[in-house]
Amino acid sequence: MDYRIEKQEAFKVIAKRARYEGGGEISQQNIHATWENCQKDGTIGKLCKYVNTESIFGNSIVGICFDNPNEGDFDYAIGTAYSGGAVEEGLTVEEVPANTWVVFPCTGAMPEVFQKLWKRVYTEFFPTSKYQPSGGMCIEVYPSNDVYCNDFDCEIWLSVVEK
Numbered sequence: 001m002d003y004r005i006e007k008q009e010a011f012k013v014i015a016k017r018a019r020y021e022g023g024g025e026i027s028q029q030n031i032h033a034t035w036e037n038c039q040k041d042g043t044i045g046k047l048c049k050y051v052n053t054e055s056i057f058g059n060s061i062v063g064i065c066f067d068n069p070n071e072g073d074f075d076y077a078i079g080t081a082y083s084g085g086a087v088e089e090g091l092t093v094e095e096v097p098a099n100t101w102v103v104f105p106c107t108g109a110m111p112e113v114f115q116k117l118w119k120r121v122y123t124e125f126f127p128t129s130k131y132q133p134s135g136g137m138c139i140e141v142y143p144s145n146d147v148y149c150n151d152f153d154c155e156i157w158l159s160v161v162e163k
Helices: 023-040 043-048 112-128
Strands: 004-008 011-020 061-065 074-081 092-096 099-108 131-142 152-162
Touching (some): 011 023, 011 043, 023 074
Antiparallel strands (some): 011 074, 011 092
């Protein structure tokens, strides 16, 4: 599998954060609806004003899962790296703690390619690597809003520790 390891100090994101109930499978539809609503209500446009190509995520918007959705209720946010400045209404500044991340590039038609990658991460990568998930935090990095093209590029960042 194609991946890289990133050790990152704590950093901040500016985001719209929400609590989701019922675990990962139940909440996937709600998260999808949140992305659609954020596009329609202008939240994505607000976040794009904060994009800094020199930041950890470059010109990307991210989805951040702060907890493990397989363990029940969890917090999820849509945001971008925060470099300072006034915080627009409806957004918050969140701190992402220092972590070691395993970063998986992903290219293909969404959401199928994402689903296949998640399966491979848990059936191929974790069983054979020296890493295991740590706390369930993950970040989905989206450098473009053209998620419906057949060769969409994105990344999944998973917080990990050595076994």
